[in-house]
Amino acid sequence: MDIAVKFDGVSRHFGEVRAIDGLDLEIGEGEFFALLGPSGSGKTTSLRLIAGFERPTTGRIEIFGSDATDVPPYRRPVNTVFQDYALFPHLNVADNVAYGLRVAGVGKAERLKAADEALAMVALSGYGARRPAELSGGQRQRVALARALVNRPKVLLLDEPLGALDLKLREQMQEELKTLQRSLGITFVFVTHDQGEALSMADRVAVFSDGRIQQIGTPEDIYHRPETPFVADFVGSSNVLPPDVVMDLTGIRAPASLRPERIRLTREGHEAEVVGSSFTGATTRLKLRFRGMPLTVQLPSDAAPRAPGSIVHIAWDDDALHLMEGGA
Amino acid sequence: MRSDRAPLGLKIAAGAGLAFLHLPILLIFVYAFTTEDTSYQWPPPGLTLEWFAVTWNRPDVWEALGLSLKVACFSTAIALVLGTLCAAAVARSRFFGREAISLLVILPIALPGIITGISLRSAFHLMDIPFSTLTIVLGHATFCIVVVYNNAVARFRRTSASLIEASMDLGATSFQTFRLVILPNIATALLAGGMLAFALSFDEVIVTTFTAGRQQTLPIWMLEELVRPRQRPVTNVVAMVVVLVTFLPILGAYYLTRGTETVAGHGK
Amino acid sequence: MSDAASPSRLSDTLWRRPRLLLLLLLIPPALWLGIVYLGALFALLAQSFFSIDDFTGLIRYEWTLRTYGELFRAANLDIILRTVAMATAVTIGAAIIAFPIAYFAARYARGKWKAVFYLGIMLPLWSSYLVKVYAWKLILAREGILNWLFETLHLGWLLNAYLSLPVVGGNSLSVSWTGTFLVFLYVWLPYMILPVQASLERIPPSLIEASGDLGADPRATLRNVILPLALPGIVAGSIFTFSLTLGDYIIPQIIGTSARMIGQAVYQFQGTAGNIPLAAAFAVVPIVIMGIYLTIARRAGAFDAL
Numbered sequence: 001m002d003i004a005v006k007f008d009g010v011s012r013h014f015g016e017v018r019a020i021d022g023l024d025l026e027i028g029e030g031e032f033f034a035l036l037g038p039s040g041s042g043k044t045t046s047l048r049l050i051a052g053f054e055r056p057t058t059g060r061i062e063i064f065g066s067d068a069t070d071v072p073p074y075r076r077p078v079n080t081v082f083q084d085y086a087l088f089p090h091l092n093v094a095d096n097v098a099y100g101l102r103v104a105g106v107g108k109a110e111r112l113k114a115a116d117e118a119l120a121m122v123a124l125s126g127y128g129a130r131r132p133a134e135l136s137g138g139q140r141q142r143v144a145l146a147r148a149l150v151n152r153p154k155v156l157l158l159d160e161p162l163g164a165l166d167l168k169l170r171e172q173m174q175e176e177l178k179t180l181q182r183s184l185g186i187t188f189v190f191v192t193h194d195q196g197e198a199l200s201m202a203d204r205v206a207v208f209s210d211g212r213i214q215q216i217g218t219p220e221d222i223y224h225r226p227e228t229p230f231v232a233d234f235v236g237s238s239n240v241l242p243p244d245v246v247m248d249l250t251g252i253r254a255p256a257s258l259r260p261e262r263i264r265l266t267r268e269g270h271e272a273e274v275v276g277s278s279f280t281g282a283t284t285r286l287k288l289r290f291r292g293m294p295l296t297v298q299l300p301s302d303a304a305p306r307a308p309g310s311i312v313h314i315a316w317d318d319d320a321l322h323l324m325e326g327g328a
Numbered sequence: 329m330r331s332d333r334a335p336l337g338l339k340i341a342a343g344a345g346l347a348f349l350h351l352p353i354l355l356i357f358v359y360a361f362t363t364e365d366t367s368y369q370w371p372p373p374g375l376t377l378e379w380f381a382v383t384w385n386r387p388d389v390w391e392a393l394g395l396s397l398k399v400a401c402f403s404t405a406i407a408l409v410l411g412t413l414c415a416a417a418v419a420r421s422r423f424f425g426r427e428a429i430s431l432l433v434i435l436p437i438a439l440p441g442i443i444t445g446i447s448l449r450s451a452f453h454l455m456d457i458p459f460s461t462l463t464i465v466l467g468h469a470t471f472c473i474v475v476v477y478n479n480a481v482a483r484f485r486r487t488s489a490s491l492i493e494a495s496m497d498l499g500a501t502s503f504q505t506f507r508l509v510i511l512p513n514i515a516t517a518l519l520a521g522g523m524l525a526f527a528l529s530f531d532e533v534i535v536t537t538f539t540a541g542r543q544q545t546l547p548i549w550m551l552e553e554l555v556r557p558r559q560r561p562v563t564n565v566v567a568m569v570v571v572l573v574t575f576l577p578i579l580g581a582y583y584l585t586r587g588t589e590t591v592a593g594h595g596k
Numbered sequence: 597m598s599d600a601a602s603p604s605r606l607s608d609t610l611w612r613r614p615r616l617l618l619l620l621l622l623i624p625p626a627l628w629l630g631i632v633y634l635g636a637l638f639a640l641l642a643q644s645f646f647s648i649d650d651f652t653g654l655i656r657y658e659w660t661l662r663t664y665g666e667l668f669r670a671a672n673l674d675i676i677l678r679t680v681a682m683a684t685a686v687t688i689g690a691a692i693i694a695f696p697i698a699y700f701a702a703r704y705a706r707g708k709w710k711a712v713f714y715l716g717i718m719l720p721l722w723s724s725y726l727v728k729v730y731a732w733k734l735i736l737a738r739e740g741i742l743n744w745l746f747e748t749l750h751l752g753w754l755l756n757a758y759l760s761l762p763v764v765g766g767n768s769l770s771v772s773w774t775g776t777f778l779v780f781l782y783v784w785l786p787y788m789i790l791p792v793q794a795s796l797e798r799i800p801p802s803l804i805e806a807s808g809d810l811g812a813d814p815r816a817t818l819r820n821v822i823l824p825l826a827l828p829g830i831v832a833g834s835i836f837t838f839s840l841t842l843g844d845y846i847i848p849q850i851i852g853t854s855a856r857m858i859g860q861a862v863y864q865f866q867g868t869a870g871n872i873p874l875a876a877a878f879a880v881v882p883i884v885i886m887g888i889y890l891t892i893a894r895r896a897g898a899f900d901a902l
Contacts, residue, residue: 334700
């Protein structure tokens with residue numbers, strides 16, 4: 001597998017602000033890769049560095065093995081689906097999609113034919129003559145996708161592509177994007193702050209915080225084997241047990257992650273006090289106080305309700321307690 | 329939406345205010361047809377079309393009109409280029425002295441016209457530049473820049489930065505991006521700004537007095553008539569035509585920028 | 597690639613060095629405004645530090661503050677005070693007339709009426725300054741429409757009684773301070789309406805509803821909610837009316853008394869009198885007054901409403 005995008009010690013500073021700090025990253029060819037993190041963590045800056053809208057303060061970026069650090073956006077074999085779609089308001093849908101071919105000097109008939117094909121691929125045949133303003137949010141997103149794909153990029157960049165869509169449409173587009181990526185076989189890099197989206201769509205995920213990558217791995221790695229307390233907390237809101245508590249439980253001094261759904265209520269086991277509970281539909285989240293720290297337990301919602309102040313007993317399998325870095 | 333109705337007193341005050349703004353201009357239209365030619369007598373003793381023919385055959389009026397149009401065209405062209413460049417720089421980036429640049433653009437219209445006029449006149453005098461059409465254009469272009477600038481900068485701010493990035497992402501160089509994306513997006517704002525600059529230059533008298541020398545633009549011709557009335561009926565007709573000629577670009581600019589948050593015309 | 601190489605290489609360079617692009621954008625307008633405008637302005641201001649030789653009538657090129665001292669002679673001080681008083685009166689008058697128009701346009705005009713009000717303010721703003729002054733020459737003339745109106749309504753005595761008043765009166769309206777005031781008011785009124793309207797449009801309707809909900813009648817809401825929030829707009833408008841009145845020399849020359857205002861003084865000193873230093877010093881007066889005024893206005897938050 002070739003390396004599609006490589007970051008080599010890349011930093012991007014805006015004045016005093018270090019949006020990206022000493023980033024190393026390799027994204028393989030044909031991968032569906034997610035950049036996950038809260039806002040301000042540097043994930044969008046990383047995407048813009050690949051696209052060429054930002055230039056690294058230090059370090060270098062390679063795209064398919066050639067140095068892209070000094071290559072302007074219009075010479076890079078990558079295309080972007082923008083968060084606000086950035087459709088040109090003065091051009092109709094077909095001309096929007098054909099724009100990349102037009103500036104590349106492709107003849108009118110040929111590029112409009114290609115635009116039609118691209119629109120058909122995103123199920124928007126016959127919409128070519130419309131203006132972007134006449135489309136719904138979901139349709140605009142498909143046009144933005146077609147406009148990027150018609151140029152046959154080696155890497156497709158997607159900036160929060162589903163952020164502006166409602167829940168139903170978002171789930172549908174997740175499926176479509178995955179199918180599309182598999183059939184085209186090109187590298188997709190997408191930015192999201194939604195951990196569910198990242199876990200369900202991506203082959204691999206990079207979790208960002210404060211301009212650094214906390215962990216890179218498959219969704220299973222990230223979820224079940226978080227390497228830092230930040231990852232454990234941000235992905236799936238795990239319980240992060242402090243080193244002292246873990247020392248008591250296991251004899252090893254290190255922070256540990258304990259998924260709420262791995263905790264069971266039992267007749268005997270560790271004692272904990274109920275603080276409160278919240279009903280979320282399929283499950284109920286029980287807030288406990290355990291050895292002076294808050295602990296969340298996820299139960300099926302048909303479990304018997306527990307009054308605040310009552311004492312419960314909890315237990316978990318040994319492999320549920322996942323030790324992380326950052327102890328000592 | 330709110331359903332409350334305006335109090336009667338407010339309606340009357342607002343209506344009276346608008347009438348105060350418009351009746352004097354309408355009066356000009358009546359005077360253009362009066363048969364009275366030696367005083368400003370009201371009501372007009374009779375109505376006639378003869379002064380239109382008289383005005384049509386006046387070479388001095390045609391000459392002044394020609395000069396005004398020429399000056400307005402050149403000044404607008406210069407203002408369009410300089411105003412757009414300045415707006416592009418100020419709207420797109422933050423840099424040291426950005427505030428100073430926007431102040432510098434507004435200054436020629438913020439300070440009283442007489443100061444701009446005298447400054448230019450004494451500068452021309454110091455540098456031994458003889459008065460000519462060029463000196464008039466130099467002055468006009470200076471205060472027309474701000475009108476183009478205001479319109480362009482508002483549009484630049486409204487145009488999403490990601491459009492430019494999308495264009496470059498799709499393979500267009502800076503120049504292709506300018507031609508295919510930026511220009512079509514700011515075209516109506518520039519046209520509106522250009523029309524307003526044209527109207528501003530066509531009407532300007534205060535700065536022109538100091539930079540025209542012996543040449544007469546139409547406003548200078550009118551000023552002469554105002555100070556020493558000699559041919560009242562011709563002045564009446566010219567005044568009416570000037571009103572009509574300046575209304576057209578204003579209406580045009582309004583329709584071009586309608587529905588955008590900053591409508592042309594502010595910041596005259 | 598080869599034939600398109602040079603413009604596209606330039607494009608690459610501009611992408612790598614955005615500061616260079618910025619510089620290229622800024623140089624032409626900065627040069628024009630810097631040389632043509634600022635250069636001329638400083639040349640003028642520099643001259644205010646020279647003086648005129650009383651015997652020869654020629655300019656003495658030595659740095660001195662003597663010319664500024666002349667501003668404080670009684671006759672010149674009169675000119676300054678008279679102009680400031682007129683500018684103040686025009687500003688207050690404009691604010692009073694502008695507010696109802698702006699308020700109606702901002703809060704009640706909808707759809708077609710919105711456009712009518714917008715153009716109704718914009719067209720007078722942009723119509724020819726001289727034509728507007730000329731219209732008032734027609735209106736205020738002895739044989740003109742205003743006198744005719746008073747006569748027809750048998751109110752001629754009222755007009756004559758008003759004209760016999762000191763200061764504001766005179767031989768006829770066209771040679772009185774009242775005439776000058778009316779023309780100034782008319783010509784600068786749109787400059788007051790627009791910023792006031794802009795500031796009124798920014799008041800969320802919910803604030804006015806809340807005020808009513810809390811028991812304020814419309815009058816109390818106007819006084820306690822709307823006026824305070826519109827104040828920055830009024831101050832912004834007053835910057836225009838004040839500054840424009842301070843510097844004008846054509847209106848008082850055509851309609852009004854023989855007593856001069858600052859603009860006329862500047863015009864005459866540089867023209868017939870040939871006293872460029874004093875003209876320059878006089879030109880500094882509106883700049884200084886506006887400087888003080890703008891400093892106060894900035895404190896009042898007027899620039900947010902521009």
